[in-house]
Amino acid sequence: MAEASGVRRRKRGAGTGSRTTRRTVLTAATAALTGAVLPSCRMGEESGGQGASPFTGEQGRGAHVLAVKVDNVPAARPHTGLEHADIVYTEQVEAGLSRILAVFASRIPATVGPVRSARESDIELLRQFGEPALAFSGVQRTLLPTLEASPLHLLPPAELGDGYARDPARRAPHNLYLRARRAERAARGASAPRDIGFRFGAAPEGGRRTAQETVRYPAARFTFTWSPDRRRWHVAMDGVPARTRGHGRLAPATVVIQYVTVRQSRYRDSSGSVTPYTETLGSGEALVLRDGRAYEARWSRLSPGQGTVFTDARGGRRLSFARGQVWISLVRKD
Template sequence: MKLVRRLILFISLTVIILSLTGNTDLPKLPLVKEQAKNFFTGLAGENKQILVVKIDDTNAAHPQIGLESADVVYVEQVEGGLTRLAAIYTSKLPPLIGPIRSARISDIELLAQFGRVGFAYSGAQSKMRPVIAAANLENLSAERNPPSIYGKDPDRPGPVDMILKPDLLLERANANPKIRIETATASVFPFGDAPKGETNTAVAKVKWPSAKYELRWDSTNEKWLIYFNEKPNMAANGDHLYADTAIIQIVSIMPSIYGDKFGEITPFSKTTGSGKAVMLRDGFSYQISWQRNLETDVTTWMSQDGGVANFKPGRTWIFLTDKAPVLTP
């Protein structure tokens, strides 16, 4: 009891002395520094240079290499109703990525919203090269880099044998003072609590003329497991590829002036304008809408009530299609 009285007396005397001397500064507590977040994932981490890699998505290309490290994956329709991927890396680079394939006209409009990205691909037809040269991106294709960076996997048949070493690619690019690859300075997706209007969904099916994707909700791990052409979509390292947020973005797909060497017309997926979409997150689906007025605008995502349709932080897959998905509770 005496100890408590002495402590109270000491505190009282200290307050009186401070008031008489005019020294009222109290000890300052150290500020807690806010943890940096990656703008493509919404998770804690760095924002490194934006590298976009074109990856083959035919049956022969599976299992793909390094796709498990992508922050965002776009699925695009190409010739013959097949699909091809544009994988975006900003938080970490895997040692290898592939199989690498060529650029398509849809990439130019799609990628303009992310600033001056590094664009890695195998090549492009001569008619498209002036378009790529005029675009706000850095051409890091195999046409401009040596086989030590874009190598060949002897265990894979052509044309699905080209494999990229992304660290060497960026090292070489950054050594060139004429090349400028940007990093994200603001969030490209809205991250936060889920919007209203959810519907219980266990499976979502997305279809193109010659390719099928399926997303199945894994309630144990709280992920959307990805299936390709009715088989588990496995990466070469053995990981089952998944999405924390999946977007089925309904776009206009129309013939372009380009084509492949087999005479197939290259489709163009228009990602400016506005349209409908379905968001998958947390075991639910949401009917949402998207809008992007200019190529340089980041796509905005809106819920049915006009609010922001927030993504779940983590990996995002976006499927560009002109057909609504089939949803199963």
């Protein structure tokens, strides 16, 4: 997708709510470097305690929410920093390929990447986090006004030049990396982690035993294989074990396959392919994987500011996730 020539970032004055805007040049910098919220609830046994992250159920919340748009074609692998993400979303992009949106808060790694461009549906997905920061390499020119009007704290290379670097050992555009700690320091006005609907605790009753589940996009696939030794789901991408630089296999504790509407947007990439829009508002079916079992579920998110609630498909009770990293694959419903 062609990147835009500029992104305007809103600056919020501390305690005043004042907002100013300014335009910057994105293409040159990249080339050179490159509603209502859910009611609050007490964090008790189900969610991990007062100091626990609302995203993982583990101790340590972090100060700000930082989302990073990550490339996921074979040339972009192995990734860097994904093992530290609290939540990893996968979604369909042009030509049936997949892309990753990684959400960090409790642990901010030194480097994340490779970083790629944002999409319109990222705005809707991220609204449940409040006003998070979003790091991305660029954006289609015609999408700029919509992105700039959003409440996200935008951190493209033009806004954070010293926060990005190119890896000379890789080919562009698959070699742009975010200095994530620098980005998190620059996003002081970004929202702190808050309840987005997840619950953590003991495994619910029922479910079916499963050793492996696969998520398919038109031109990509993810396979999640249960590891009894690690008590995690090993990830494979397009049939190849997914590893990160220096940190071994990617292995989330919980995997959610969330069935959503994926429709055409009004945007196209530079080759003419229509950009899909993934809808994350509404309700639908899901499959929750934890502890070697699969649970039929329902998901519901009724307004942009609300989190996504996952319940048992039969009884309607909230489904508890295993504590640790959560992967959510947003997949077109039948």
